[in-house]
Amino acid sequence: MTYPIRPIDESEWPAFAGVLEEAFGWTPHPTQAGRFKAETEFDRTLAAFDGDTIAGVTSIFSLTMTIPGGQLPVAGVTAVSVLPSHRRRGVLSSLMRRQLTDIRERGESVAALYASEALIYGRYGYGRAASELAFRIHKHASAFVREAPQDPSLRLRVAKPADVRGELEKLFASVVTRRPGRYERRSQTWDGLLADEEFDQRGAGTLRSILVEDDGGVRGYALFRIKSSSDDNGVPDGTLKLYELEAADPAAYALLWRSVLDRDLVTKLEAGGRPVDDPLIALLADQRQLRASWADELWVRLVEVDRALSSRAYAAPVDLVVEVEDDVCPWNARRWRLTADLSGAECKPVEEEPDMTLPVAALGSAYLGDGLLGEQLDAGLLREHNPGSVRRLATAMSWSPKPWAGLTF
Structure with missing residues (x-):
């Protein structure tokens, strides 16, 4: 059986979102759904139809991604979903083939995605191209090596993330080309990253930022939340959840890490999604104390x-x-x-x-x-x-x- 495939328009968003909810077992908060809709490129969002029913979907973000030696337009594939009632009928294969043809016709030679299930995308020519680590560090075991870089001209500044958004964006833009896989962020991406409604906090507290700077401007920043708690004896036992840490140079990087690791009333730090060669590993005096778990990250497909x-x-x-x-x-x-x-x-x-x-x-x-x-x-x-x-x-x-x-x- 064949399923006609075409881009959807905005009026078909509820049906599109319904496929995602069924396929991922996902009940999004209205705020979350609204943010995703705001980022959606409808002309690059495909649906496969069984009569009037949308049976499967996939979408693309048009990214500018760093590759070895430069930057390249890359199709950021997302929202790949098929209704449970239409699995194993060729819906996904039809969508993926059509999407790759569209990517080629648009002039993009590379596609990339995050795989919800690692078994799926090798069938369509994607290979695991990047990995990540999740860190768990206890404060008492986080000493740095004596040779850790220092710069006496640097100072720390506490600020509400929304108040310094322009400075965060400028710093990120200055470092995005240093590592393959990083991609330039659109305004909507920053909106989601800095959002701080109750839904975003999920019991982990307000979003916080700390900046490191000198007289020339910002040289790094960290975004995090602090989940306060105490042990059975009333001793503070908080957890700092690090979401992002970016720096323009090693001294700023080291100072930012020390700032989040030395936070008062916090005994441990959790950082999900760090590079496998994160310089923090070299900075730690006792690297055995770093608890890290591995996961696949980006998958890449050469379209041409x-x-x-x-x-x-x-x-x-x-x-x-x-x-x-x-x-x-x-x-x-x-x-x-x-x-x-x-x-x-x-x-x-x-x-x-x-x-x-x-x-x-x-x-x-x-x-x-x-x-x-x-x-x-x-x-x-x-x-x-x-x-x-x-x-x-x-x-x-x-x-x-x-x-x-x-x-x-």
Whole structure:
């Protein structure tokens, strides 16, 4: 059975939202639903119809994302959902294929998403491209190494986040290009991040901010809430929940962390979603005291292999012929010669014998600089025809710092 697919208009929002509620088992607060609607790009929001019923949906945020060596327009895929009554009927496959075709026609060569279920998106050519850590740190075990950077010109300023929004936005814009996966934020994104209604607090207290600055301006900020509590003896045992910490330089970064870790009446800090190479790990004198849990973060799909690979920078010279397998986007399924050095890259179709054969998802996983090409080769998921070629490609596509988006879209 085929399901007609088209973009929705604003009048169809209730039906669109109803699919999300059923698929995710989600009952949004009216405020939450309103914010999501305000961010929705209706011309990029697709629905599959079974008669008059919307059976499945998917949407896109038009992002400008940092990649190794620069920035690129990226399709931020979101709200992928199918009604429980229409699962396993081809609705999702039809939506994903149509969406990828639309992305290509729009001129974007890369798509990215956060996966609610990791089993789904490899089928459509997405590869896990970034990871994240969640930190739990006890205050008594948070001492820094003696060599931690300090700058006597720095000072801290407490402020209500809404009152310093312009300064926060300016600082973030100055650091967004430093790490692959970060993306420029729209006004609506900041609206949601700084929102502080009762729904947003969820028992964890008001949203707070602290800024680090010198006479030249703001050099960093932290956004957090404090959940106050006491133990059975009445001793303060609060938890600081860190949402964001951004800094322009190491000294500002270290001072911000010390500020949130040393907060009075707080015994522990929880930070969900930090980069896997967070400099905090190096700053801690006793790294064993850091409790961290791992999760996948961004998944990336190369919509047009040649344009995507030509757009990024490479950490080492490489000249290889890569045979790409892609049954969802057949225009990618051929042999490509990737030639790159520190000055630039070129990827063009060829008929030469390949150095390796790999699925397009493997390239997606490596695209932002933290791929697992070597591990996938060892697992038998890639085919290497020229020994050592996968290692050369993995080295060239590697990047520091590691990719991380930092804010779910």
